[in-house]
Amino acid sequence: MTATATSARSDLSELGRSETALRTFLHGLPGVDQVGAEQRAAQLGTRSIKTTAKAQAIDLAIRMVDLTTLEGADTPGKVRALAAKALRPDPADLSCPHVGAVCVYPAMVPYVAEVLRGSGVHLASVATAFPSGQAPLEVKLADTRAAVAAGADEIDMVINRSAFLSGRYKEVYDEIVATKEACGDAHLKVILETGELATYDNVRRASWLAMLAGGDFIKTSTGKVPVAATLPVSLVMLEAVRDFRAATGRQVGVKPAGGIKTTKDAIKYLVMVNETVGADWLDPDWFRFGASSLLNDLLMQRTKLTTGVYSGPDYFTLD
Amino acid sequence: MFEYAPAPESRSVVDIKPSYGLFINGEFVDPTDGGSFKSINPASEEVLAEVAEAGAGDVERAVAAAREAYDKVWGPMPGRDRAKYLFRIARIIQERSRELAVLESLDNGKPIKESRDVDLPLVAAHFFYYAGWADKLEHAGFGANPRPLGVAAQVIPWNFPLLMLAWKIAPALAAGNTVVLKPAETTPLTALLFAEICQQADLPAGVVNIVTGAGDTGRALVEHPGVDKVAFTGSTEVGRAIARSVAGTRKKLTLELGGKAANIVYDDAPIDQAVEGIVNGIFFNQGHVCCAGSRLLIQENVADRVLESLKRRMAQLRVGDPLDKNTDIGAINSAAQLARIKELSDAGSAEGAERWSPPCELPDRGFWFAPTIFTGVTQAHRIAREEIFGPVLSVLTFRTPAEAVEKANNTPYGLSAGIWTDKGSRILWTADRLRAGVVWANTFNKFDPTSPFGGYKESGYGREGGRHGLEGYLNV
Numbered sequence: 001m002t003a004t005a006t007s008a009r010s011d012l013s014e015l016g017r018s019e020t021a022l023r024t025f026l027h028g029l030p031g032v033d034q035v036g037a038e039q040r041a042a043q044l045g046t047r048s049i050k051t052t053a054k055a056q057a058i059d060l061a062i063r064m065v066d067l068t069t070l071e072g073a074d075t076p077g078k079v080r081a082l083a084a085k086a087l088r089p090d091p092a093d094l095s096c097p098h099v100g101a102v103c104v105y106p107a108m109v110p111y112v113a114e115v116l117r118g119s120g121v122h123l124a125s126v127a128t129a130f131p132s133g134q135a136p137l138e139v140k141l142a143d144t145r146a147a148v149a150a151g152a153d154e155i156d157m158v159i160n161r162s163a164f165l166s167g168r169y170k171e172v173y174d175e176i177v178a179t180k181e182a183c184g185d186a187h188l189k190v191i192l193e194t195g196e197l198a199t200y201d202n203v204r205r206a207s208w209l210a211m212l213a214g215g216d217f218i219k220t221s222t223g224k225v226p227v228a229a230t231l232p233v234s235l236v237m238l239e240a241v242r243d244f245r246a247a248t249g250r251q252v253g254v255k256p257a258g259g260i261k262t263t264k265d266a267i268k269y270l271v272m273v274n275e276t277v278g279a280d281w282l283d284p285d286w287f288r289f290g291a292s293s294l295l296n297d298l299l300m301q302r303t304k305l306t307t308g309v310y311s312g313p314d315y316f317t318l319d
Numbered sequence: 320m321f322e323y324a325p326a327p328e329s330r331s332v333v334d335i336k337p338s339y340g341l342f343i344n345g346e347f348v349d350p351t352d353g354g355s356f357k358s359i360n361p362a363s364e365e366v367l368a369e370v371a372e373a374g375a376g377d378v379e380r381a382v383a384a385a386r387e388a389y390d391k392v393w394g395p396m397p398g399r400d401r402a403k404y405l406f407r408i409a410r411i412i413q414e415r416s417r418e419l420a421v422l423e424s425l426d427n428g429k430p431i432k433e434s435r436d437v438d439l440p441l442v443a444a445h446f447f448y449y450a451g452w453a454d455k456l457e458h459a460g461f462g463a464n465p466r467p468l469g470v471a472a473q474v475i476p477w478n479f480p481l482l483m484l485a486w487k488i489a490p491a492l493a494a495g496n497t498v499v500l501k502p503a504e505t506t507p508l509t510a511l512l513f514a515e516i517c518q519q520a521d522l523p524a525g526v527v528n529i530v531t532g533a534g535d536t537g538r539a540l541v542e543h544p545g546v547d548k549v550a551f552t553g554s555t556e557v558g559r560a561i562a563r564s565v566a567g568t569r570k571k572l573t574l575e576l577g578g579k580a581a582n583i584v585y586d587d588a589p590i591d592q593a594v595e596g597i598v599n600g601i602f603f604n605q606g607h608v609c610c611a612g613s614r615l616l617i618q619e620n621v622a623d624r625v626l627e628s629l630k631r632r633m634a635q636l637r638v639g640d641p642l643d644k645n646t647d648i649g650a651i652n653s654a655a656q657l658a659r660i661k662e663l664s665d666a667g668s669a670e671g672a673e674r675w676s677p678p679c680e681l682p683d684r685g686f687w688f689a690p691t692i693f694t695g696v697t698q699a700h701r702i703a704r705e706e707i708f709g710p711v712l713s714v715l716t717f718r719t720p721a722e723a724v725e726k727a728n729n730t731p732y733g734l735s736a737g738i739w740t741d742k743g744s745r746i747l748w749t750a751d752r753l754r755a756g757v758v759w760a761n762t763f764n765k766f767d768p769t770s771p772f773g774g775y776k777e778s779g780y781g782r783e784g785g786r787h788g789l790e791g792y793l794n795v
Contacts, residue, residue, distance in 0.1 A: 031741040033761050036592030046432065048326035048644035056321065239591050270321065275635045279320035 012248055015212055016177065019170040026169060026208060032200035032236055041231035044275060045268045054267070058302045059097055061266040061294075062089060063284045066124055066255065068103040068292050070131075070223065076111040079104050081319035083115035090299050091317070093306070099295065100284040101154060105130070106147035113151030124189070125152035128179055131193075131222035133158040137175060144182040155179070156189045156219060156290075159206060161196050169209060176213035189255055190215035192237075195227030200236045207240035217253035219290065228258025229290075231268060238276040251280065257290025263301040266294060323637075326644040328431045333418045335425075335508065338369040341377055341531060342514035344384035345524025351376040356533070358507055361428035362641050362650040362685040370507050373530035375539045378499070381528040382545040385470040385497040388525030393497050394467060398454035405450030405492060407520040412443045415516065419509055423481055424641040426508040428650030428686070429604055431642050441766055442485040445784075448768035449489035452789060456494065459786050465793040467495030468571055469547035474537045474561075475510075476553045477503035477652050478607035478708075483552050484510055486783045488527060489768075494792035496548065497526045501540055503553075504533040505653045538564075546570060548792065552609070555706075555732075555777050573781025573791040575609065575773060577706040578734030581727035582612030582763060583749065585720070586621045588739035592761065594628045597712070600737060600763040602636060602648055602690050606710040607656070609778075610735035612763050614703060615692075616723050619716040626694065626714065634677040636690050648710060651686040660688050660709030667693045667702035672713070698729060706732070720745065724752045733775030737763045756782075 015021045049057055067086045069079060083102050090096035101122035102112050109125050116123050125147035129135035135143075144155055157179045163171040180188050190210035194203050210218050218237055221228040234256045241252045254273075260266060266289060273281050281287050296316045304310050338355070340347040354372035359365060373381070393401065412419065419442075420434040429438075456465050471491045475483035480502055491498050502510035510529050517527050530536055534557075541549045542564050548571045551561050555576040565572045582600050584593050600612025617625050641649035651657040668674050672693040681687040688709055696703050696713040703713050717723040727736055736755040738746050746760045756774045759765060766772070771787035773779060781791045 030588070030590040033589035033592040033741075036589065036595055036761060040592070040595050046436070046644075047323065049323060050326050051324045053322060053324040060321075274321045282320055 012212060016170070016173045019168075022169045022173060022209070023167070026205040029204055029208060032204055034200055037200055037235055038232045041235045041272065044235075044272045045231060047271045049267050049271065055302075055305050057267050057270050058263060058298050058305070060282065061263070061270060061289065062298050062302070063097045063100055064288050065099040065295050065298070066101045066103045066257070066288045066290045067099045067295060068223070068257075068290055070103070070105060070126060074105060074108050076108070079108040079112050080115055083112045085295075085317055085319040086116070086121050087119055089295055090302070092315070093303070096299070096302065100288050103156065103290065106143060106150065106152070109147055109150040109152050122154050123152050124154035124156055125150075126156045126222075128157040130156070130158055131224035133160055134162065137178065140175070141178055141182045144179055148182070148184055148186045152186060154187045154189060155183050156191055158191045158193060158222060159210065161193055164197070164202075164206060164209075173209055173213045176210060176215060180214040187216040188214070189217035189219045189253075191219045191222055191257075193222055193225060194220045194233045195225040200232065203233055203236045204240055207237050208244065211240070211244045211250075211252050215252065217255050217288070219255040219257055221256075221258040221290075223258035223290065229256035229260055231272060234269060235272055235276060238273060238281075241281070242277045251286065253286040253288065254281070255288040255290055260289055260291050261293050262297050266298065323645050325640075327640065328421055328424075328435075328642045328644055330421055330425060330642060333422045333425070335368055335422070338371075339507070339511045339531070340371045341373050341381070342511065342527070342529040343377070343381045344528065345518065345522075347514070350374060351380075356504060358426055358505065360425050360685075361505075361652050362682070364684055367426060368508060370511070370531045372532045373501075373536045377530055378536065378539040378543055381499045381530050382470060382472075382540075382543050384525035385499050385528050386545055388523060389467075389469055389497040392523045393492070393526045394495055396495075398456060398495070401492060401495065402450045402453035404520060404522050405446055405453060405489065408516060408522070409443050409446035409450060411516050411519055412439070412446060416440075416443065419481060419512060421642065422512055423509050424649065426506050427477065427480055428641050428652050430646040430649040431644055432646065433604060438479060438482050441768070442481050445482075445485040445489045445768045449493035452490075452786075453493040456789065456793070459789050461790060461793050461795040465494075465795050468792060468794055469496060470545060471496045471498045471548040471550060471792065472540045472543065472546040473498055473500040473550045474541060474553065475500065475502055477506040478604060478609070480506040481509040481513065484513060486552075486788075487550050490783070490788045491548075491550075491792045492526065494789055496792050499528045499530060499540060499546070501530050501532060501537050504531070507531040541565065548572075550791065551575070558779060571791065573783070574779035575781070575783060576777060576779040577732055578609045578611065578774065578778050579614055579704065579706050579730045579732045580610055580612050580735040580737070580755065581614045581616050582737035583616045583723045583727060583739065584618065584621070584625055585723075585738075585740040585742070585745060586618040587741045588621075589741060589761070590621070590625060590628060593739040594625065594632050596737060596739060596761070596763040597629055598632055598636070601712040602710050603764050605648055605651055605688070607652060607708055608764065610757060610764065611708075612735070612737050613707060613712060614727075615712055615714045616717050616726055617714065618723070619718055622716050629692070630675065630677070633690050633692070636677065636679070638679050638687065638689065639682060648690060651688050651709065654686055656708065657686040657688060660707055660711060663702055663705060663707045664691060664711055667696070667700060667711075667713070670700045670702075672696045672700055672702060698726060704730065720749060724749060728752075728754045731777040734778035735759070
C-alpha cells in the first residue's frame with residue numbers, strides 16, 4: 001500500500017493541469033449507491049450514546065461549533081454579542097469550553113476580531129460572493145483578501161456550482177487554487193453546496209476536486225438553499241477525506257453546516273466521524289459544525305447532565 | 320478517544336418463568352413422562368428456564384388437539400374471522416415487541432439492535448401480511464376454492480426463533496390449517512411467550528400447539544401419521560432425513576435448508592456500500608443465517624482495495640453483551656455450534672487459507688467467536704464448500720463475469736446470492752445465470768413478507784413468504 005500511495009501522490013498533483021485528466025480521475029472514482037449510503041448513515045444514527053460518553057460528546061461538539069450569523073441584518077452590535085457568547089457559551093458554568101470559531105460576513109470581521117483577539121477562538125469569514133458564488137473571479141478573490149486583511153483566519157468559500165454542473169471541472173479547480181492563494185495563511189474551507197449538487201456521486205467528485213485543489217476543509221452547505229447538511233452527504237464526504245489521506249498523506253477536515261439543531265443530531269455526526277474516519281478527526285481542527293441554534297441545545301443538555309434537571313430556554317443566552 | 324458507555328437494554332421488561340410446560344390445546348400442560356431440559360443464555364451460560372421435553376405421547380396429544388381444532392373450529396371458520404385473530408396476534412406482537420426482543424436476545428445471543436430493529440418488525444409484518452390473505456385465498460392464483468391441508472407439523476431452527484415461527488405459523492393459519500410447532504431446543508422461550516400471546520388473543524384452543532424438545536421430539540412430530548403437512552427449516556442433513564421419512568406418505572413437504580451463498584463484487588461496484596453489504600451479509604446475526612453471504616467473490620483487479628476497506632470496517636464491529644444497544648455481534652448460540660465453527664476455521668487454516676480477525680476482546684463466559692475472514696481461499700477448501708453458520712467469511716477472486724457465475728453456482732446449495740455493480744445490465748445478466756432462490760443486487764439480507772424465499776438444489780424446496788408461501792399450506 002505504501003508504495004502505491006507514494007506513486008499515487010505524485011500522480012494526483014498533476015491532475016489539475018488538464019481538464020481531461022481531472023474528468024477522467026473524478027469520473028473514475030467508485031460510485032456511491034444511494035440506498036446503501038443512506039442506510040449506513042441511518043444505522044450509525046441508532047448508536048446509543050449515554051452518560052459519560054454523552055458528556056464527552058457534548059463538550060467536544062461545543063468545541064467544534066462554528067457559531068454563525070449570516071444575515072443581511074447583522075450589525076456590529078449583533079456580531080460582538082455573538083463573539084462574546086463564543087468565548088463563554090455558558091456564563092453560569094466556566095468549565096464549559098469555548099466554541100471552535102465565529103463565522104460572519106466579511107464586513108463584520110473587524111468587529112468580531114476585536115472581541116476574539118488572543119482567545120484561541122478562530123474567526124471565519126464567508127467569501128467569494130457567498131452564497132451563490134455568481135460573481136467574476138476578481139471580485140471573489142478581492143472579497144477573500146479583504147476578509148483575511150480584516151482579521152479572518154479561516155475563509156469559507158463557495159465552489160462554482162455553475163461550472164461544476166456543466167462539467168467545467170478545471171474552472172472549479174482553478175478558482176479554488178486561486179482562492180487558496182488569496183487566503184495566505186488563513187485556512188480554506190470549501191463549501192460544496194451539496195443541496196445543489198444533488199447526487200452522492202457529485203458530492204464525492206466535488207469533495208475530491210476541492211481536496212486536490214488544496215482545500216483545508218470541505219464543507220457541505222451555505223445554509224442558504226433548502227437542503228443543507230445531511231448525515232448521508234456527510235458520510236460520503238468523510239469517506240472522501242479518509243480515502244484522500246490514504247492516497248496522498250494529507251488530512252482534510254469536514255464541516256457539515258445548516259440544519260443541525262439538536263444535541264442528538266450532533267452526536268449522530270460524532271458517531272459517524274468516529275466509525276468512518278476515526279479518532280484523528282475527532283478534534284475541532286478537523287471537524288466542525290456550522291450552526292447557530294445547536295449551541296444552546298448543547299448547553300441545555302450539558303446543564304442537564306451536570307445538574308440532573310432541565311433548565312428553561314431563558315437560562316441560556318440568545319445571542 | 321470517544322468510548323461509548325454501556326447502554327444496556329433493561330431485561331426487567333420480560334418476566335421469565337422458572338419452568339415451562341407444553342402448550343397443547345390452549346393451555347400449558349406437563350409432559351406425560353416428565354422430562355425437561357434447560358435453556359441457557361449463550362452470552363453468560365446462565366440458566367434461563369427449565370423447559371418440558373415432549374415425548375411421543377405428548378406429540379400424540381398435540382396432534383390430536385390440532386386435528387380437533389381443525390375439524391371443529393378453524394377449518395370451518397370463514398377466512399375473514401381467521402383474519403381477525405391473525406391481525407390481533409400481529410398487534411399484540413407489536414405491543415409486546417420490546418419484551419419479545421429482549422427475550423429473543425437473552426435466549427439466542429443475538430444483539431438487541433437486531434432483535435429490536437429486524438426480527439420483531441418482520442415477525443409482526445408477517446402476521447399482518449398473511450392476515451390480509453385469509454379471506455382472499457380464492458384470489459391467490461391457486462384456483463377458485465383452495466382448501467387447507469389439515470394439521471401442519473412445523474420444526475424451526477434457533478437462528479431466528481420467533482421470525483421462523485412467524486414464517487411458519489402465519490401462512491398456515493391464514494390458509495386454514497392448525498399447527499403443532501417445535502422450536503429449537505436451545506431457543507424455545509419466545510415460542511412459549513408466543514403461546515401466551517395466543518391465549519391473550521383468545522385464539523381457539525388447539526389451533527396453535529407448541530411442543531418443546533430436541534431431535535427426538537421433532538422426529539416424533541414429523542413422522543406422526545396424523546399430520547398432513549411438514550415444514551422444516553434447518554440443516555440439510557436433517558432435511559434429508561425428513562424427506563426420507565415423509566417419502567411415500569400423503570404429507571406435503573417444504574424444506575428450507577442450508578446455504579453457501581456467493582456475494583459477487585464486480586470492479587465497478589460502489590465499494591463503500593459493497594463493504595457494508597459484505598459485513599451485513601456475513602456478520603448479521605453472528606453469521607447464523609442460512610442465506611448468509613459466506614463466500615465473497617471479488618473481481619481480482621479490485622480485491623486488495625475491497626479487502627483493505629473490509630478489514631478497516633471489521634475493526635469497527637463491536638462484539639459483546641447482546642443486550643447492549645451498541646453491540647453489533649452477539650454470542651454464538653451454543654457450545655456445539657461454537658465447536659463446529661472452530662473446527663471448520665481450523666480446517667481453513669490447516670488447508671492453507673490466510674486467517675484474519677480484527678483485534679477484539681471476547682467475554683470470558685459464554686460462547687464467542689471473533690469476526691473472521693479467510694483470504695486465499697480456493698473452491699477446493701472445506702471453508703468454501705461447507706456451511707459454517709458463523710461469523711466466518713471465505714474470500715475468493717475471479718477475473719471475468721462468466722468465472723464469477725461459474726464459481727457462484729459451483730456448490731450443492733442454492734439459497735441466495737448477492738451482486739454488486741453500478742451497471743444495471745450486469746446485474747440482470749448475472750442474476751439470470753445464478754442458481755439461487757434469492758438474488759440481492761447492491762444489497763444483502765433484505766427480507767419482506769411479500770417476497771417469496773426459498774432455495775434451489777440442496778437448499779430445499781417450496782417457498783415461504785409472499786403469495787407463493789400460501790401454496791405449501793393449500794391442497795394445490
